Each structure stands twice: as structure tokens, then as C-alpha cells.
Amino acid sequence: MKTFKLSNGIELPGIGYGTYLSTEGSKGDEAIRMALEAGYRYLDTASFYKNEEEVGKAVRESGIPREEIMTASKIWKTEMGYENTLKAFENSMERLGFDYLDVYLIHWPYNELSNADWKETIRETWTAMEKLYEEGKVKAIGVSNFLPHHLDVILNDCKIKPMVNQLELHVGYMQTVAVEYSKKHGIVIQAWSPLGRKRIMEEETVVKMAEKYKKSVAEFLLGFLYQQDIMVLPKASNMERIKENLLIDDFTIDDEDMKFLLCLPQIGWSGEHPDF
Numbered sequence: 001m002k003t004f005k006l007s008n009g010i011e012l013p014g015i016g017y018g019t020y021l022s023t024e025g026s027k028g029d030e031a032i033r034m035a036l037e038a039g040y041r042y043l044d045t046a047s048f049y050k051n052e053e054e055v056g057k058a059v060r061e062s063g064i065p066r067e068e069i070m071t072a073s074k075i076w077k078t079e080m081g082y083e084n085t086l087k088a089f090e091n092s093m094e095r096l097g098f099d100y101l102d103v104y105l106i107h108w109p110y111n112e113l114s115n116a117d118w119k120e121t122i123r124e125t126w127t128a129m130e131k132l133y134e135e136g137k138v139k140a141i142g143v144s145n146f147l148p149h150h151l152d153v154i155l156n157d158c159k160i161k162p163m164v165n166q167l168e169l170h171v172g173y174m175q176t177v178a179v180e181y182s183k184k185h186g187i188v189i190q191a192w193s194p195l196g197r198k199r200i201m202e203e204e205t206v207v208k209m210a211e212k213y214k215k216s217v218a219e220f221l222l223g224f225l226y227q228q229d230i231m232v233l234p235k236a237s238n239m240e241r242i243k244e245n246l247l248i249d250d251f252t253i254d255d256e257d258m259k260f261l262l263c264l265p266q267i268g269w270s271g272e273h274p275d276f
């Protein structure tokens, strides 16, 4: 499995486990424990997911040394601003029960329509993120759902560039401009909803392509991103699917099929856009 090196030298695994809705119902941290047992060593959570307690518990009780399991969390829109960010981080750390965090991201940018002071809010939030990084409380800092005009607010005025940008990316929704712009600035890309939250899994084109490569649809969709040097964060709830999603680096999509897939009309978009 390849790794993705951040601008500060830290290496992220090519695949992480997405925890959004993975702790719903009465099962608590069961899916996260299964993911660790299956071999995932990167967990993606957020204060918004309301499962940092379960993630922290699964990590602490796994028997795996803490430093071998990277954990990412995110600051929610309502937690932004300088002092708010520092407080939100402490709250997340308390829920996780950790003494440091591996990756901390701004979950969504504010924009002009929702907040007239959106640029100032992003700048203040980023200054707090830089402080947390410089104090060693978090090993890497980054953003999520930042398009080039949101990234510019930070890039034009920062000490430390974002190291990660986590975007909705899957066959049928590739946000090429945001991906290319981030990569140009040395930012590692992570894909959220890499399976399009199942919306694209029954698309005829995708099913046929997966058959051609003798892969399951999930493996094929994840391999498509991974081959483009995009870290994938699938969420699955049972051991079979959790393990299946790890089987993404034993095939290569040929150039012609890759171009075809990259030029498909939009399918499976979540409908979530940072500016609207």
C-alpha cells in the first residue's frame, strides 16, 4: 500500500477508515474495532460526527500502540474563530482521550453568502490551527471542502500551508480544479464519500468497468482514486466490506479507461457545496 507524504514529512496511509455514521445504533465502537483489526491505521472523525468518544475508546483499547494509529478530527463551522478553535480542539481531545492528535482539519469553509466576515473567520481559525501545530498538540493541519478561492484566504496569509484537503471525490464528481490547485500547493488530497455513499455503485458504467477489471464495484471505485494519488476514506459497517475495501492496490486502470471515467457527466454528487 503506498503512502502519501505531507509537506512536513509525515506519511499518511493510502487508505483510512471513515467513521461518519459508523457508530449509529447500539453497536458503539464495534465497526471501528473491526477496522483496526482488519488493518486500518488511520481513522477519520469530526466533532460533527458525535463519535469521538467511541473512536478514542477503540484506539485506546485496541492493544495497538497509540503512535501506530493515526486519527484525524475536524472543527465544525460553529466552532470557528481563534479562541473557539482552541476550545473546540480541547473539547475534541477530551472526548478522544488523547494527549495529541495526528491530523486536525477545518471541516467546511465559511463563504460570503453565509458570513460577511468569512475571510476573517477562516484566517483566525487558521492562526489557531498553526498555534496548535507549533505547540506539538497536532502533528498535521489541513482543511476540508476548500475550493481554490477558500484556500487562497489561507495561502495568501499563512505561516504554515494546509497539508491536507479532504474533498468529496468519486467517479462522477472529481472536482478537478480543486484537486489540481491543492496538489500545486503541495497539499495531499483525501476523498470523502469515495463510494459516493453507494449512489454510484449501481451505475451501469461503473458495474461494467469493475467487471472488466475483475474487481468488486467498491474495490474498483476506491482503486480509481488511489491510482490518482488520492487517499481514500471509505466507511463500511461489516467485516466483509471493511476488508474488501482494503483490496485496492493490486490492479491498474488503463489510460483509456481512466480518461473515459474522468470525463463522465456528473453522477452521485451529495448536493453539498461549500458556497451554496
Ligand SMILES: NC(=O)c1ccc[n+]([C@@H]2O[C@H](COP(=O)([O-])OP(=O)(O)OC[C@H]3O[C@@H](n4cnc5c(N)ncnc54)[C@H](OP(=O)(O)O)[C@@H]3O)[C@@H](O)[C@H]2O)c1
Residues within 6 Å of the ligand: 017, 018, 019, 020, 021, 044, 045, 107, 144, 145, 166, 167, 191, 192, 193, 194, 195, 196, 197, 198, 218, 219, 233, 234, 235, 236, 237, 238, 241, 242, 244, 245
Ligand atoms: N469532510 C467532509 O465534509 C465529509 C463528508 C462526508 C464524509 N466524510 C468522511 O468520509 C467517510 C466516507 O464517506 P461516506 O461515509 O459518506 O460514504 P462512502 O464511504 O462513500 O460510502 C459508505 C456507504 O457505502 C457502503 N459500503 C462500504 N463499503 C462497501 C462495499 N465494499 N460494498 C458495498 N457497499 C459498501 C456502506 O455500507 P455499510 O455501512 O452498510 O457497510 C455505506 O452505506 C465518512 O465516514 C467520513 O469519515 C467527510
